[in-house]
Amino acid sequence: MPEPASGTATPSLHTVKSFGDQPVWKAGDAIRISVRYPIAHYRVPRYIRGKRGLVEMVIARALVNNEEEGFGRNAGQLGYYYRVAIPLQELWPDYVGSPNDNLRIEVFETWLEKN
Amino acid sequence: MDAHDHHHDHTATAAPQTEAPPGYYETMETALRELLVEKKLIGAGEIRRQIEVLDSRTPALGAKVVARAWVDPDFRRRLLANGRTACEQDFGISFYDDTELIVLENTEKVHNLVVCTLCSCYPRPVLGLPPDWYKQKAYRARAVRDPRAVLAEFGTIIPDDVEIRVSDSTAVVRFLVLPRRPEGTENFSEEELTALVTRDSMIGVVPVQLQTGILS
Structure with missing residues (x-):
């Protein structure tokens, strides 16, 4: 099989995607936010941990896992953020506003679990 | 002590004080910025430019x-x-x-x-x-x-x-x-x-x- 000319894109039907290339979740998936308290830099406020919600959308761009990035580990750590919807009544059982009121928040892949 | 019976010198505070002494984080920011400039990781021009970028929004x-x-x-x-x-x-x-x-x-x-x-x-x-x-x-x-x-x-x-x-x-x-x-x-x-x-x-x-x- 001839070598492809360098610099030209060669379409391939059989590429294997690495972990992190494809989003794990899709819109409509029922999820739960992980309950863990690691020592690291991450962007998951405490008030959503353990709460249940739905994935609204995948944030388009795969990004490094900043929990690992905080320790200087970037390679092979790409993953997706998801915009997640959580009812305010799920967050605050005594919430008195409309039952339709809800939170939208972006959460990194490693913090989502199947509900 | 009687409020009127104090004898400390007022001249020290009479001079106009235009600025309070820098706080903890202000001092830390200045130190970090000066270090980064001294080590040539960023230049003073880049800092000024970024402030201009922010001010333009x-x-x-x-x-x-x-x-x-x-x-x-x-x-x-x-x-x-x-x-x-x-x-x-x-x-x-x-x-x-x-x-x-x-x-x-x-x-x-x-x-x-x-x-x-x-x-x-x-x-x-x-x-x-x-x-x-x-x-x-x-x-x-x-x-x-x-x-x-x-x-x-x-x-x-x-x-x-x-x-x-x-x-x-x-x-x-x-x-x-x-x-x-x-x-x-x-x-x-x-x-x-x-x-x-x-x-x-x-x-x-x-x-x-x-x-x-x-x-x-």
């Missing part, structure tokens, strides 16, 4: 984006599909902080409110620096806990059959609210519409209103 940019979305359905569609790309392509607004922008459309049935509970994430490329109240803990905590009460304190009463969506910016996405176009503005030009759009309406704490004119 104001709510006037966001207002132009909103007014365009009101008059141009194609732009509105692209803005809602990808806020960052639409702002870059049509207004040349650069996203120097490499954030994404999701534009949240207010409708008859949905009212959007933006907060950053962890710190003060804000769509700076299109709105500039956030207002002080946006950074205060009271707003950050209460916006997700009791948004209707917070809105009421801004004078905004949302009917119960309207869904409130609070977007908490935590990571790479920033949010800009696309407020509803006020009634009675059908004949307004894009420029006139731009003048109606306030910063707070793009955070979602107030609607856009025609100037009601207290004096008129």
